[in-house]
Amino acid sequence: MLDGTASGPSAAPLAGPPDRPHPTTGQRTVAETARHSETRYGNRPTMKDVAARAGVGLKTVSRVVNSEPGITPDTERRVQEAIEALGFRRNDSARVLRKGRTASIGLVLEDLADPFYGPLSRAVEEVARAHGALLINGSSAEDPEREQELVLALCARRVDGLIVIPAGDDHRYLEPEIKAGIATVFVDRPAGRIDADMVLSDSFGGAREGVAHLIAHGHRRIGFIGDQPRIHTATERLRGYHAAMADAGTTVEDSWVSLGSTDPDRVRAAAEQMLSGPEPVTALFAGNNRVTVTAVRVLAEQERRVALVGFDDIELADLLGITVISQDAAAVGRTAAEHLFRRLDGADHAPARVELPTTLIQRGSGELPPAS
Amino acid sequence: MLDGTASGPSAAPLAGPPDRPHPTTGQRTVAETARHSETRYGNRPTMKDVAARAGVGLKTVSRVVNSEPGITPDTERRVQEAIEALGFRRNDSARVLRKGRTASIGLVLEDLADPFYGPLSRAVEEVARAHGALLINGSSAEDPEREQELVLALCARRVDGLIVIPAGDDHRYLEPEIKAGIATVFVDRPAGRIDADMVLSDSFGGAREGVAHLIAHGHRRIGFIGDQPRIHTATERLRGYHAAMADAGTTVEDSWVSLGSTDPDRVRAAAEQMLSGPEPVTALFAGNNRVTVTAVRVLAEQERRVALVGFDDIELADLLGITVISQDAAAVGRTAAEHLFRRLDGADHAPARVELPTTLIQRGSGELPPAS
DNA sequence: TAGGCCCTGGACAACGTTGTCAGCTGAATG
DNA sequence: CATTCAGCTGACAACGTTGTCCAGGGCCTA
Numbered sequence: 087m088l089d090g091t092a093s094g095p096s097a098a099p100l101a102g103p104p105d106r107p108h109p110t111t112g113q114r115t116v117a118e119t120a121r122h123s124e125t126r127y128g129n130r131p132t133m134k135d136v137a138a139r140a141g142v143g144l145k146t147v148s149r150v151v152n153s154e155p156g157i158t159p160d161t162e163r164r165v166q167e168a169i170e171a172l173g174f175r176r177n178d179s180a181r182v183l184r185k186g187r188t189a190s191i192g193l194v195l196e197d198l199a200d201p202f203y204g205p206l207s208r209a210v211e212e213v214a215r216a217h218g219a220l221l222i223n224g225s226s227a228e229d230p231e232r233e234q235e236l237v238l239a240l241c242a243r244r245v246d247g248l249i250v251i252p253a254g255d256d257h258r259y260l261e262p263e264i265k266a267g268i269a270t271v272f273v274d275r276p277a278g279r280i281d282a283d284m285v286l287s288d289s290f291g292g293a294r295e296g297v298a299h300l301i302a303h304g305h306r307r308i309g310f311i312g313d314q315p316r317i318h319t320a321t322e323r324l325r326g327y328h329a330a331m332a333d334a335g336t337t338v339e340d341s342w343v344s345l346g347s348t349d350p351d352r353v354r355a356a357a358e359q360m361l362s363g364p365e366p367v368t369a370l371f372a373g374n375n376r377v378t379v380t381a382v383r384v385l386a387e388q389e390r391r392v393a394l395v396g397f398d399d400i401e402l403a404d405l406l407g408i409t410v411i412s413q414d415a416a417a418v419g420r421t422a423a424e425h426l427f428r429r430l431d432g433a434d435h436a437p438a439r440v441e442l443p444t445t446l447i448q449r450g451s452g453e454l455p456p457a458s
Numbered sequence: 459m460l461d462g463t464a465s466g467p468s469a470a471p472l473a474g475p476p477d478r479p480h481p482t483t484g485q486r487t488v489a490e491t492a493r494h495s496e497t498r499y500g501n502r503p504t505m506k507d508v509a510a511r512a513g514v515g516l517k518t519v520s521r522v523v524n525s526e527p528g529i530t531p532d533t534e535r536r537v538q539e540a541i542e543a544l545g546f547r548r549n550d551s552a553r554v555l556r557k558g559r560t561a562s563i564g565l566v567l568e569d570l571a572d573p574f575y576g577p578l579s580r581a582v583e584e585v586a587r588a589h590g591a592l593l594i595n596g597s598s599a600e601d602p603e604r605e606q607e608l609v610l611a612l613c614a615r616r617v618d619g620l621i622v623i624p625a626g627d628d629h630r631y632l633e634p635e636i637k638a639g640i641a642t643v644f645v646d647r648p649a650g651r652i653d654a655d656m657v658l659s660d661s662f663g664g665a666r667e668g669v670a671h672l673i674a675h676g677h678r679r680i681g682f683i684g685d686q687p688r689i690h691t692a693t694e695r696l697r698g699y700h701a702a703m704a705d706a707g708t709t710v711e712d713s714w715v716s717l718g719s720t721d722p723d724r725v726r727a728a729a730e731q732m733l734s735g736p737e738p739v740t741a742l743f744a745g746n747n748r749v750t751v752t753a754v755r756v757l758a759e760q761e762r763r764v765a766l767v768g769f770d771d772i773e774l775a776d777l778l779g780i781t782v783i784s785q786d787a788a789a790v791g792r793t794a795a796e797h798l799f800r801r802l803d804g805a806d807h808a809p810a811r812v813e814l815p816t817t818l819i820q821r822g823s824g825e826l827p828p829a830s
Numbered sequence: 831t832a833g834g835c836c837c838t839g840g841a842c843a844a845c846g847t848t849g850t851c852a853g854c855t856g857a858a859t860g
Numbered sequence: 861c862a863t864t865c866a867g868c869t870g871a872c873a874a875c876g877t878t879g880t881c882c883a884g885g886g887c888c889t890a
Contacts, residue, residue, distance in 0.1 A: 130638045132876055143840040148878060156838060173634030178614040179554045180876035183845050188551065190594070190615075199580035199788075201573055201773065208571035211597055220611060222562070223595040225583055239592060242550040243562075262545030266502045379774060386777060401573065402751060402774050405758060416571075504846055515870035520848060528868060552846035555875050 131172040140168035151176055182244070190220040191426065192240035194233060195251040198225050202375055202398055202415050203251075206273075209419030210249055217427050219246065228317075230254025241268055247426045249273055249419075255316065257282070269429035273422045275318040276439075283429070285422040285440045287413040289319045289397075292444030293326025294333075296395040296411045297371050299446060301334045304456050305369040305393060308342065309360040311353055311381065312373030315345045323373050323397055342367055348376040350383075357384040361392065368456035369393035375400055382408060393454040399447065409452025412445045503544040512540035523548055554616070562592040563798065564612035566605060567623040570597050574747055574770055574787050575623075578645075581791030582621055589799050591618065600689075602626025613640055619798045621645055621791075627688065629654070641801035645794045647690040648811075655801070657794040657812045659785040661691045661769075664816030665698025666705075668767040668783045669743050671818060673706045676828050677741040677765060680714065681732040683725055683753065684745030687717045695745050695769055714739055720748040722755075729756040733764065740828035741765035747772055754780060765826040771819065781824025784817045 133147045140147065142161060149157050150165040157165075168174070182188045193210055195203045211221045222240060226233035233253040237260065240248060247269040250257075255278035264270050264282065272284040300308050310327045313320035324345065331338050341363075344356035357380070360367045370385070370392060372378040378396030385392050396403075399412040421440060446452075505519040512519065514537060521529055522537040529537075540546070554560045565582055567575045583593045594612060598605035605625040609632065612620060619641040622629075627650035636642050636654065644656040672680050682699045685692035696717065703710050713735075716728035729752070732739045742757070742764060744750040750768030757764050768775075771784040793812060818824075 134876080137840095144876095145841080145878080146839055149839085152878085158838070161838080173638065175610070175614050175635070175638075177555075177616060177876055179551055179560065179616055180845090181878075182551045183549075183555055183847090183876085184878045186845080197580065198570075198583060199576040201576065204571040204573065204576045207595075208569065208597060211570060211595070215596075220615070221595050223579075223583070223593050224587075225580060238547065239550075242547055243592070244549060244551055263547070266545065266547075382774070382777060400774070402754070402772070402778065405754060405778060406774065506846080509870095516846095517848080517870055517872095518868085521869090524848085530868070533868080549846055552875090553848075555846080555877090556848045558875080 130177070131174045132177070133174070135172055136165065136168045136174050139172060140164045186244075187246055188244050189218055190214075190222055190243070190245050191247040191249065191423075192222045192224070192237070192243075192245040193249045194224050194226055194236050194240070196226055196228050196253060198223065200375070201401065204415075206415040206419035209416040210423045213420055213423035213427065217430075226251075226253040228253050228314075230256075234259055238263075244268075247271070247430055249422050249426060250277075251275060252277060252318075254278060255318070269426055271422045271426045271429075273418060281437050283425055283437050283439075285418055285425060285442065287319075287418060288441050288444050289322035290326040290329070292397060292411040292413065292446075293323035293371065293373075294330045295326075295444070295446055296397065296409075296452070297327050297330035298333065299409070299448075299452055300369045300371065300393055300395055301330060301336075303369075303393065303453055306334070306336050307365065307367045307456075308369045308371060309357070309367035310343045310371050310373065311356050311360075311377050312343075312345045313348055313377070320345060320373055327371060345373075348374065348380075350376075350380045353377050353380040354384055357381055361388060361390075366390075367392070369395075369454075372396040374398050378408065378410070382406060390457040391454050392457065393452055395452040403447075404449055407450035409449045410447050412447050414442065414445075418442060502549070503546045504549070505546070507544055508537065508540045508546050511544060512536045559618055560616050561590055562594055562615070562617050563619040563621065563795075564594045564596070564609070564615075564617040565621045566596050566598055566608050566612070568598055568600050568625060570595065572747075573773065576787075578787040578791035581788040582795045585792055585795035585799065589802075598623075598625040600625050600686075602628075606631055610635075616640075619643070619802055621794050621798060622649075623647060624649060624690075626650060627690075641798055643794045643798045643801075645790060653809050655797055655809050655811075657790055657797060657814070659691075659790060660813050660816050661694035662698040662701070664769060664783040664785065664818075665695035665743065665745075666702045667698075667816070667818055668769065668781075668824070669699050669702035670705065671781070671820075671824055672741045672743065672765055672767055673702060673708075675741075675765065675825055678706070678708050679711075679737065679739045679828075680741045680743060681729070681739035682715045682743050682745065683728050683732075683749050684715075684717045685720050685749070692717060692745055699743060717745075720746065720752075722748075722752045725749050725752040726756055729753055733760060733762075738762075739764070741767075741826075744768040746770050750780065750782070754778060762829040763826055764829065765824055767824040775819075776821055779822035781821045782819050784819050786814065786817075790814060 133144055136147045137144045142165060146157065146161060147165055150162050191214055193207055195207065197203060207223065214221050222243065222245060224236040226236060230253050237248065237250060241263045245268065249271050251274045252272055257277045257280045260270060260280060270282055272282055274286060276284050276286065297308060310324060312324055315321055324343065328338060342360060346352050357370065370381055372381045372394065375396065375398035378398065378400060381394055381396065385394060394408060396408060396410045399410045400408065403410055421442065505516055508519045509516045514533060518529065518533060519537055522534050563586055565579055567579065569575060570579065579595065586593050594615065594617060596608040598608060602625045609620065609622060613635045617640065621643050623646045624644055629649045629652045632642060633652060642654055644654055646658060648656050648658065669680060682696060684696055687693055696715065700710060714732060718724050729742065742753055744753045744766065747768070747770035750770065750772060753766055753768065757766060766780060768780060768782045771782045772780065775782055793814065
């Protein structure tokens with residue numbers, strides 16, 4: 087891939103053959119200088135160059151760069167000038183190699199573009215920043231294989247820690263990594279077949295509350311449209327749905343439940359099916375934000391007024407009057423990141439499972455009575 | 459913490475098998491054992507360990523790991539077994555140091571949580587992934603200093619390339635980095651005082667079209683609420699507004715224009731002010747997605763029906779009937795990333811400036827006639 | 831004035847990987 | 861049978877930084 091051999095992107099400044107710029111001219115010193123100052127793949131000055139220019143030792147430059155004590159103001163000034171003049175910037179790759187810590191953490195989520203993950207990753211980033219760490223980010227696109235590939239790539243980079251929103255349900259591949267010291271926190275969904283820290287939202291409780299809310303407003307025929315059953319939150323929410331229905335003594339008909347991809351076409355088909363026929367549902371519970379969005383579109387086209395409660399809040403949901411079960415994505419991200427850094431700071435208690443509560447926000451769509 | 463770099467006299471001569479401590483020196487045995495068996499910060503096996511276990515040379519392991527040709531199937535199997543048994547994973551930090559390329563690119567944007575940047579960074583990530591590169595991500599929070607800090611941190615990591623959504627207006631600090639070979643593409647807003655690649659949306663043209671649309675529907679008193687004038691897109695959009703108004707021969711009153719933070723409170727105040735008084739505006743042009751959201755809220759509370767066109771599309775805007783100037787965030791990100799990788803692949807033409815067109819999407823709010 | 835101590839700076843060896851080059855085997859060829 | 865050749869393998873030196881240890885030199889104290 088990027089593995090291109092030595093030849094850098096800059097073709098112009100290369101005077102001689104790339105492998106051995108050994109000019110035949112008598113000006114050996116010039117050639118020497120040229121090689122020193124402008125070869126090297128990225129053509130960047132190193133501490134050695136700075137040291138030479140400032141007339142000090144290599145380690146002295148290192149000391150200045152790291153603000154270590156024991157440097158004469160005069161020496162420091164000379165070194166700073168050389169750094170300035172050469173445009174030197176410390177190579178953190180080398181530093182990392184030497185020190186063992188990369189000051190970066192990896193975040194693997196499902197889709198950076200999903201509005202639920204924006205605030206989450208922003209929150210993680212803020213915490214990381216407060217700890218002086220950078221964030222390396224990747225989307226699994228809900229593909230377990232891609233998740234593993236990403237996670238292992240991050241491990242190879244030797245990130246200090248990982249925050250993973252799992253796509254797969256078997257994370258034993260992470261065992262050696264965790265044992266080797268890469269702190270890991272799972273978020274939003276539990277880790278599979280492995281004992282690890284996790285931070286979750288109360289999917290079961292939230293869904294149960296949302297469905298109970300519909301029941302309290304008189305509904306019995308309630309449809310549930312959720313994500314693929316492979317996804318833990320999807321089944322948890324379905325479980326919540328069933329629990330609430332059972333609490334109300336209602337028998338759930340198969341045709342009321344649809345699990346599968348959140349692709350708008352599928353969701354639309356599922357919703358339209360539930361809403362048609364002799365005994366249509368009078369209310370819908372949408373299993374996540376994407377489903378909610380499509381559901382809102384479908385319901386807007388219906389003649390009857392159908393009640394709706396969605397899991398996850400949505401921007402502008404207040405204007406559209408959509409009742410939702412809200413989970414605080416930023417809080418989830420922040421909690422996970424703080425947990426991670428506590429681990430990195432040495433906490434070594436047993437893996438913890440944190441569950442954050444959800445909130446029912448009434449905005450109208452969930453309070454509609456059943457339309458006959 | 460674990461910085462067990464105990465060095466001391468490196469007693470193990472390369473000749474002897476590393477896994478067997480020499481019993482010759484009685485006193486040093488303890489330290490030796492400790493060092494060998496359990497130190498090393500992350501305590502991870504290295505190629506050396508794998509080589510020892512497989513009974514082959516270090517370089518052979520490297521060959522296997524990199525699928526280089528010329529390895530006997532039998533040797534390969536032995537090495538693979540050792541890798542498996544030890545849970546070895548190549549340390550990419552060291553690899554990077556040796557090879558000079560990090561196979562990662564940096565993306566500095568304004569706010570990961572902003573719905574405009576989600577699709578953008580997802581698009582960048584997809585392209586990066588196709589090129590085998592990872593994405594390091596940071597938010598500048600619209601703070602020039604923080605932008606610089608982030609960018610330079612990424613340069614220190616030696617990312618191969620940078621995609622920057624500028625917060626500041628002076629990027630000369632990047633000159634040495636670019637010269638040193640870090641390809642850079644500026645996105646959404648132009649680079650300041652520096653010649654570089656950039657990918658922009660046609661803010662001027664888009665705003666002009668949007669305002670002209672309102673004018674075509676009979677409006678003359680049109681308010682403009684935009685972001686801080688420091689931000690290039692904000693002033694470009696304002697310029698588009700003025701151009702459209704001038705085209706229509708309308709004189710813009712000062713009270714119709716408000717630039718400043720996109721904080722909801724400020725936007726709300728600005729909107730309410732324009733909508734009150736003896737001669738209120740009959741239409742609003744919102745300078746970006748955040749402004750639009752607040753404007754929609756304010757307008758929903760008004761008695762009169764006020765027309766609205768917003769810059770940037772918004773999720774569910776179709777349901778709310780909001781007319782917008784849409785810019786394709788994913789296309790912007792994709793274009794920028796492709797440009798970047800073309801640079802990394804050796805393209806060395808003069809810095810290019812790409813401007814992507816915007817689209818007017820009519821949904822109702824922009825087609826309302828002026829209310830008297 | 832001599833001895834010791836701090837203060838500054840430099841030489842050197844890691845960190846874990848890859849590129850280079852030379853050595854070793856076994857087989858094929860004269 | 862000797863010789864070449866090719867295919868494998870390993871020793872070694874980088875990459876750029878930091879930790880350790882030691883050497884001067886100046887200054888203070890006895």
